[in-house]
Amino acid sequence: MNLLNIENLTVTFSSVEASIKAVDDVSFGIGNSEVVGLVGESGCGKTVTALSILRLLPCPPAEIKAKGIFWKGRNLLKASIEEMHSIRGNEISIIFQEPLSSFNPVQKVGKQIQEILEVHNKKIENGEAYEKVIQMLSHVGIQNPEWAFESYPHELSGGMRQRAMIAMALMNGPELLIADEPTTALDVTIQAQILDLLEKLQKERHLSILMITHNLGIVARIANRVVVMYAGKVVEDSQVKPLFKEPLHPYTQGLLKSIPNPEKKQRLYAIPGMIPDPANLPSGCTFHPRCPYVMDICKREFPPLNKVDDSRAVACWLY
Numbered sequence: 001m002n003l004l005n006i007e008n009l010t011v012t013f014s015s016v017e018a019s020i021k022a023v024d025d026v027s028f029g030i031g032n033s034e035v036v037g038l039v040g041e042s043g044c045g046k047t048v049t050a051l052s053i054l055r056l057l058p059c060p061p062a063e064i065k066a067k068g069i070f071w072k073g074r075n076l077l078k079a080s081i082e083e084m085h086s087i088r089g090n091e092i093s094i095i096f097q098e099p100l101s102s103f104n105p106v107q108k109v110g111k112q113i114q115e116i117l118e119v120h121n122k123k124i125e126n127g128e129a130y131e132k133v134i135q136m137l138s139h140v141g142i143q144n145p146e147w148a149f150e151s152y153p154h155e156l157s158g159g160m161r162q163r164a165m166i167a168m169a170l171m172n173g174p175e176l177l178i179a180d181e182p183t184t185a186l187d188v189t190i191q192a193q194i195l196d197l198l199e200k201l202q203k204e205r206h207l208s209i210l211m212i213t214h215n216l217g218i219v220a221r222i223a224n225r226v227v228v229m230y231a232g233k234v235v236e237d238s239q240v241k242p243l244f245k246e247p248l249h250p251y252t253q254g255l256l257k258s259i260p261n262p263e264k265k266q267r268l269y270a271i272p273g274m275i276p277d278p279a280n281l282p283s284g285c286t287f288h289p290r291c292p293y294v295m296d297i298c299k300r301e302f303p304p305l306n307k308v309d310d311s312r313a314v315a316c317w318l319y
Contacts, residue, residue, distance in 0.1 A: 002029035003176060003208050004053070004092075007067035011048050014061055020278045022048045022062075024232040027305070030176065035202060035209040037223035037240075039216060039255070041275050045232040046212045047097075050178045053210075054088055055079075071176075090120045093169035094178040100161055103153035109161075110137070110149025113168045120172050136167040141197055159190035163197065170201065176208045183218065195222060216259055220244055228252050231276055231286040234305055238312035248314040250291045285317070293318055 011023040023045040030036050038046050051057050052064055055076065068075040071087065079087070096102040104112055114133045118124060124132075130149075137145035140163045153161060162182060169177060179198065183191040199222055202209055211223055219226055219240065226243050228236040228251065236249040247253045254271035273290040276282055282289055288298040297317050305315045 001073075002031050003072060004030040004210075005068070005070040006049070006053070007070070009049065009052060009064070009066040009069065011045070011052055011057065012063045012065070014063065018279045021232055021281075022278060023052065026229070026232075026234050028227045028234060028237055030208050030210060032175075033202075033206045033208055034225065035211060035223045037219035037226045038210060038212045038229065039214060039219055039226060040229035041214060043275055043278070044229040046229055047180055049229075050094065050180055050210060050212055053178065054092060054094060055084055056094075086120070089116055089169075089174065090172045091174055092176045092178065093172075093174040095162075095165050095169050095180060095182045097181045097184055100153055100158075102165060103161070105153055107152075108149065109151055109153055109156065109164050110134075113137075113149075113164065113171060116168055116171045133167070133171070136171055137164065140164075140167045140170075140201075141193070142167075158186050159193065162186065162190075162194055166194075166197065166201070170205070173205070174207075176210065177202075178210045178212070180212045181214070182211075183213075183215075198222065216244075216255060228255070231281060232278065233286065233302070233315065235287065235315045236313070237305070238314075242312055248308060248312065248319060249287075249316050250293055250318075251287050254290075285315075 007027050009023055009026045010021060013020045013022055026049055038049065040046055048057065053069055053076065057064065064077065066077060069077055071092065103109060110133055114129050117129050117132060133149060134145045137148050142148045142160060142163050148156065148160065148164060156164065183194050186194065195218065198209070201207060211218065213219060223240050225239055227234055228249065230251050236252050243252065244256065247256050257269040258271065260268055271290055276286055284300045285298045285302050288294045291298065295317060303315045303317045305313050306319060307313045308319055
């Protein structure tokens with residue numbers, strides 16, 4: 001049984017001018033100790049999906065509709081505010097994309113992490129909480145945790161801030177970690193270190209991870225399964241090895257062909273066209289204006305997400 005099941009999630013943002021479906025009928029699950037990569041171009045709905053899990057979207061303008069977002073069998077969409085406060089940070093944690101803007105700039109880093117611990121454990125003594133934060137900062141690879149505790153966010157490097165953010169997310173021992181592009185703002189060397197750290201923590205703590213990224217290299221390294229999104233919809237759901245060996249959806253094929261290969265001295269492939277305006281989506285399959293295999297039916301109807309075998313499903317009329 002999955003820890004998390006998202007069933008038929010649709011998220012609409014409404015304004016005076018238009019209503020935009022940022023996420024449209026998305027369904028997938030995350031198993032115990034499973035790492036799922038959620039991939040796609042910017043604007044395809046990855047972060048909105050993640051924020052919906054923890055009900056962190058402002059409603060309005062966002063409107064969430066779903067059969068359910070089930071956490072260990074409990075529908076989070078029907079949970080009370082108090083229940084969600086208990087779940088956030090305690091059972092499900094999130095690492096945001098840019099830690100500098102996620103930390104309070106006028107509070108010391110250690111105090112912000114300690115607050116997470118104290119919110120979920122009212123009886124903990126100040127001295128004990130301090131020691132636990134120092135231990136966690138050390139555990140995530142910060143060489144001088146006492147100094148980091150007393151520092152303000154701007155005084156830490158990008159890599160150290162990301163490590164501190166990971167420490168905050170893991171402070172209460174969650175079972176699911178949502179990592180929203182945790183390496184995007186970092187240089188290549190620091191990216192590798194952060195991925196090493198996440199792999200180490202996942203194995204030590206038997207964490208389930210939802211890794212949101214547009215970098216398929218990260219997915220190949222850390223994930224067990226991949227969910228590919230395009231224009232708010234899931235177009236492919238597959239185990240990692242079959243997807244990289246034989247991608248099914250033309251969009252997935254295009255993403256993989258776009259990865260630079262130093263052994264092939266040729267012009268880098270780019271998927272033709274642009275991701276569509278969510279306020280003016282094309283009819284039928286939303287990928288058909290960019291697809292090399294487009295057929296008449298593609299322009300009329302969006303294909304269902306059909307199982308190809310036990311390990312993968314694809315939304316494409318070719319199958």
